[in-house]
Amino acid sequence: DTGVSQNPRHKITKRGQNVTFRCDPISEHNRLYWYRQTLGQGPEFLTYFQNEAQLEKSRLLSDRFSAERPKGSFSTLEIQRTEQGDSAMYLCASSPRYGPDGYTFGSGTRLTVV
Amino acid sequence: GNSVTQMEGPVTLSEEAFLTINCTYTATGYPSLFWYVQYPGEGLQLLLKATKADDKGSNKGFEATYRKETTSFHLEKGSVQVSDSAVYFCALSDDGGSQGNLIFGKGTKLSVKP
Numbered sequence: 249d250t251g252v253s254q255n256p257r258h259k260i261t262k263r264g265q266n267v268t269f270r271c272d273p274i275s276e277h278n279r280l281y282w283y284r285q286t287l288g289q290g291p292e293f294l295t296y297f298q299n300e301a302q303l304e305k306s307r308l309l310s311d312r313f314s315a316e317r318p319k320g321s322f323s324t325l326e327i328q329r330t331e332q333g334d335s336a337m338y339l340c341a342s343s344p345r346y347g348p349d350g351y352t353f354g355s356g357t358r359l360t361v362v
Numbered sequence: 363g364n365s366v367t368q369m370e371g372p373v374t375l376s377e378e379a380f381l382t383i384n385c386t387y388t389a390t391g392y393p394s395l396f397w398y399v400q401y402p403g404e405g406l407q408l409l410l411k412a413t414k415a416d417d418k419g420s421n422k423g424f425e426a427t428y429r430k431e432t433t434s435f436h437l438e439k440g441s442v443q444v445s446d447s448a449v450y451f452c453a454l455s456d457d458g459g460s461q462g463n464l465i466f467g468k469g470t471k472l473s474v475k476p
Contacts, residue, residue: 281463281464283464288468288469289468289469290366290451290453290466290467290468290469291406291451291464291466292466293463293464293465296463304463339405339406341406350394350396350398350408350411350455350464351406351408351464352408353398353405353406353407354405355404355405356405
């Protein structure tokens with residue numbers, strides 16, 4: 249297994265456009281998480297899935313954000329009508345349902361809204 | 363709510379100096395505690411963890427002890443190297459250790475000079 253993979257690595261978009269990011273977790277991990285990290289801050293939780301079920305969403309996840317994990321495998325995070333404030337690093341992590349090792353993070357997708 | 367407070371950086375040390383990065387937390391219940399490291403241009407990596415009071419996590423010469431009485435999880439290393447230059451994040455697991463959402467501190471940037 250090559251770890252958690254995120255695509256694209258970088259995305260530059262114009263304000264008002266829609267963007268979609270993809271995360272491929274470690275195959276045996278049931279839980280998948282999305283976080284957002286802005287410059288100089290720690291990651292902030294957005295949402296997570298256990299298998300295909302989205303179990304929790306942060307208040308940070310406005311109506312313009314939607315996440316899916318069809319079939320409990322890869323996940324997508326879509327941002328509609330992007331705003332400059334959406335510029336951040338979007339991190340995906342996966343984790344076993346009960347495990348001692350914490351998360352495995354992907355390298356992230358850096359979004360720049362111009 | 364639960365939270366993590368880290369000492370503010372940046373921290374600049376000479377090679378072979380002793381490192382301490384302070385981390386305190388506020389939490390109900392018995393969270394698991396983590397230190398993650400983010401090297402320049404890379405994703406977050408788990409450095410060490412502790413799941414209960416008095417546990418000591420250790421890895422790559424770094425150590426941290428879960429102190430429930432002082433609600434602290436300070437990161438230490440006896441002799442830092444230039445390759446330790448990175449941003450270090452303290453985090454807690456929000457649901458008692460069953461790999462729930464992580465709450466991160468703001469991070470502490472460490473620069474080690476030769």
